[in-house]
Amino acid sequence: MKGDEIVKTAQAIHDFIQLAIQNGSSTLMDKIYLENKVLAFIGEHSMQPITQTISNQPLELLDILIETARKNEVIQTTTDQEILKAQLMDILTPMPSQINQAFKDLLKKDSQQATNYFHNLSKKNNYIQTRAISKNIHYLHETKYGAIEITINLSKPEKDPKEIAQAKFVKEMNYPTCQLCMENEGYLGRVNYPARSNHRIIRLDLNEEQWGVQYSPYAYFNEHSIVLNTKHIPMKIDQRTFDNLFAFVDKFPHYMVGSNADLPIVGGSILTHDHYQAGNHEFPMAKAKVRKVVTLHAFKNITTTILDWPMSVLRLQGENKSDLVHASLFILDKWKNYSDESVQIVAKTADSIEHHTITPIVRKRESVYEIVLVLRDNNVSIEHPDGIFHPHKEVQHIKQENIGLIEVMGLAILPPRLKTELMEVEKYLLKEENTICAIHLSWANELKETNEITKENVHRIVEKGVGEKFLQVLSHAGVFKDTNEGHLAFERFISFLNEFGKN
Numbered sequence: 001m002k003g004d005e006i007v008k009t010a011q012a013i014h015d016f017i018q019l020a021i022q023n024g025s026s027t028l029m030d031k032i033y034l035e036n037k038v039l040a041f042i043g044e045h046s047m048q049p050i051t052q053t054i055s056n057q058p059l060e061l062l063d064i065l066i067e068t069a070r071k072n073e074v075i076q077t078t079t080d081q082e083i084l085k086a087q088l089m090d091i092l093t094p095m096p097s098q099i100n101q102a103f104k105d106l107l108k109k110d111s112q113q114a115t116n117y118f119h120n121l122s123k124k125n126n127y128i129q130t131r132a133i134s135k136n137i138h139y140l141h142e143t144k145y146g147a148i149e150i151t152i153n154l155s156k157p158e159k160d161p162k163e164i165a166q167a168k169f170v171k172e173m174n175y176p177t178c179q180l181c182m183e184n185e186g187y188l189g190r191v192n193y194p195a196r197s198n199h200r201i202i203r204l205d206l207n208e209e210q211w212g213v214q215y216s217p218y219a220y221f222n223e224h225s226i227v228l229n230t231k232h233i234p235m236k237i238d239q240r241t242f243d244n245l246f247a248f249v250d251k252f253p254h255y256m257v258g259s260n261a262d263l264p265i266v267g268g269s270i271l272t273h274d275h276y277q278a279g280n281h282e283f284p285m286a287k288a289k290v291r292k293v294v295t296l297h298a299f300k301n302i303t304t305t306i307l308d309w310p311m312s313v314l315r316l317q318g319e320n321k322s323d324l325v326h327a328s329l330f331i332l333d334k335w336k337n338y339s340d341e342s343v344q345i346v347a348k349t350a351d352s353i354e355h356h357t358i359t360p361i362v363r364k365r366e367s368v369y370e371i372v373l374v375l376r377d378n379n380v381s382i383e384h385p386d387g388i389f390h391p392h393k394e395v396q397h398i399k400q401e402n403i404g405l406i407e408v409m410g411l412a413i414l415p416p417r418l419k420t421e422l423m424e425v426e427k428y429l430l431k432e433e434n435t436i437c438a439i440h441l442s443w444a445n446e447l448k449e450t451n452e453i454t455k456e457n458v459h460r461i462v463e464k465g466v467g468e469k470f471l472q473v474l475s476h477a478g479v480f481k482d483t484n485e486g487h488l489a490f491e492r493f494i495s496f497l498n499e500f501g502k503n
């Protein structure tokens, strides 16, 4: 490296360690020791800082350090780079015990201060990938249910071809057991497994069980957090889930919290590790209008409503948590055994395979607790081999993945392939040269027939078209459709619930 580059690097190291001291992860006494650590990490051998600060922004300094490491050939692949970034950011991050103590002290005063502290720290140390997240495409789409949110997820890094080739020779490993296990805290990372040196987890007690809280590195919404069981045990929606969700909002009343369903097709992408998702966001479903107020005879203290939403949603509100837990458990149990073949709803098939479960979401508004129960069914048919209540063939060109917790609430997470594919659709609509995918062709033709397309409006028309498709996706996932027939079927289910506890 040239002399001025060496000086610049040294100053970047100096500034970087200043941040560690300011953050409270180290003291002035650690300065020389840490500077030497950074030198070793990036393949440099001496410190000669200039006197002018380069930056106090961790990411800007990180860029300089990574660039030096690349020039020194300490890192070759994307994996090397991700590992080194996390190792460097680890230096800026206090130890788990320090963070947990600070969080605990703040929590005693004010839960919002506690989450702000940990959220800011997770952003500053680059655990939350703010740069990558800012690449996501996000917009609102107006529907008769209110505005829904559409996101094209571009934040997850693309695999480097060198890595794909390397991966073939990598030995299968089972440590950490999965990406939600506690053992990820501080884990170095490897090919095909994320670097977690700068990862920290807050320990939390929920109904005398040990849980952990972390922010999602690729947040889909504000303060998107993951609440994870400290044991690697499968997802299961039962009384414990309901109890824990309520316990969570008691600790963090400014957050909503929900769980993915516990069956394939209607669950999230990880069914093998029990976890919830929480955050500081008002989802479209939380703003949905009431379609109908219903009475559950067994639970007269609870206000029960059917929400005006494309999926089938019961909202229970009340001041007493245990009433709400009992009512939720009652509805879950009855739903698990409820069939209505006139609308293709079958609770169990051969060998008593269960098909019914619930996606629950809890929040607290002042002294009123609220739990939203989304009825789910993962059965398949000859006509719908991927799932009767899963995105059907005609919408899979936009979305074919599971409809999990976040999407249920009206926030679409669409695959990255759409970014380029939709650009080709736009060109096709403008009759420009294009490489439109065959899967989008009939939809594009529909858009062409129903719209007057110009260069100015084509982007908006495609965005709206995608929004409409996502609305269709949600209605496919709804067990009782938003039609007269569906409304009557929903009422039959409510009557079924009221056959119990009549007095």
Ligand SMILES: [Zn+2]
Pocket: 177, 178, 179, 180, 181, 182, 231, 232, 233, 272, 273
């Ligand atoms: Zn796990």
